[in-house]
Amino acid sequence: MLHELFSPSVQHALDLVGIFVFAISGALLAVRKNFDVFGIAVLAEVTALGGGLFRDLIIGAVPPAAFSDLGYFVTPLLAAVLVFFLHPEVERTQTAVNVFDAAGLGLFCVTGTTKAYDYGLGLTPSAALGLATAVGGGVLRDVLANEVPSLLRWDRDLYAVPAIVGSTMIVLFIRFDLLNATTSGLAVVTAFLLRIAALKYHWRAPRAWNRRSSALEEA
Template identity: 55%
Template sequence: MILNPLVQQVLDLIGIFAFALSGALLAVRKRFDVVGIVVLAEVTALGGGLFRDLVIGAVPPEAFTTTSYFTTPLVASVVVFFWHPRLTRIRRFVLFFDAIGLGVFCVAGSLKALNHGMHPLAAVALGAATAIGGGAARDLLAGDVPALLHPESEIYAVPALVGSGLVAVLAVTGTLTPITSALAALLAVVVRLLALHYGWRAPLARGGGSL
């Protein structure tokens, strides 16, 4: 056992709530109704975890067996529906909560993969997939190009890989604890926020637009 199951669940719930807020806020920015807000919150919060659980064979996924996993996005939807920033400020909140969800989920995803006996490299990939899956599904449903693929978007997968990669290194070296896990999540969040602030982008293939 890599980490206490309670710690794993707490990490999951923090990530779920943060991602649900980002999904619900994006729905408000897109002028979706209350159903659209709930749907986008649920998909954003649970999409990456569903993919992770199916890949590692943790079925049925916790989203369908743990009530708090499904109800937490509902709470976030209610919070956003009745209290949200002015429209001009919503995008900043979406990106901020998305960064928090990204950091927490890349760590939680890697930890769960390691707990199920996955190789550290596979755990890194699944951690990143857990972190970016819900956000990609959210953007597609909202009619946007996912940040993961948008050429003008700041780096998105790289912070998730940094966080999940650090978890794998900590696990291999025997230094993985709740504190070091939290630091790995914080590192991923900071890298994503710095990328947003300074406009860091992945390089494009030279001359690709002329093909």
């Protein structure tokens, strides 16, 4: 039986919000890379749906939600249109975009972990797949834009850790039979606040110990 964390319509609305904000980040990168209108739409779709698509292929949920729910497909196009016409205004609201993106991160790591567990994966793989759901779209976005994924770079504020914390909370709740709408919401909010704090205080992850100058030159 599927865990219905929230009422279906609330869940669906939250999904669309997450998809929308991820699509905005994809569309903005496309504008910065000087892509045309189709490149903007493609990067919006890939960023918004890539993580969930990967998850659904892994757990065997075909066709993936991205191809069976029309709202999932249309929402990134709306984001692309918005950015196409208003990108200077959207960039000026970068702080707002970051806040929404953090909300998407929190939401996707929680729903990704829950869905993976519902399809029979173990606790650790479910958490890993929740993380992949949350960050996968952004990695695909950067690969298509021919850039090093910002997820992997040391000079970016923590992005994976908030999602790992959120996913881990969910599997612990499942393990101790505490998963419900309230505890799920708690995990979403924790991941969200951690990401916001990472942005505000520029938290970063360490690089390998004893790095030599030869390696630093490449940086």
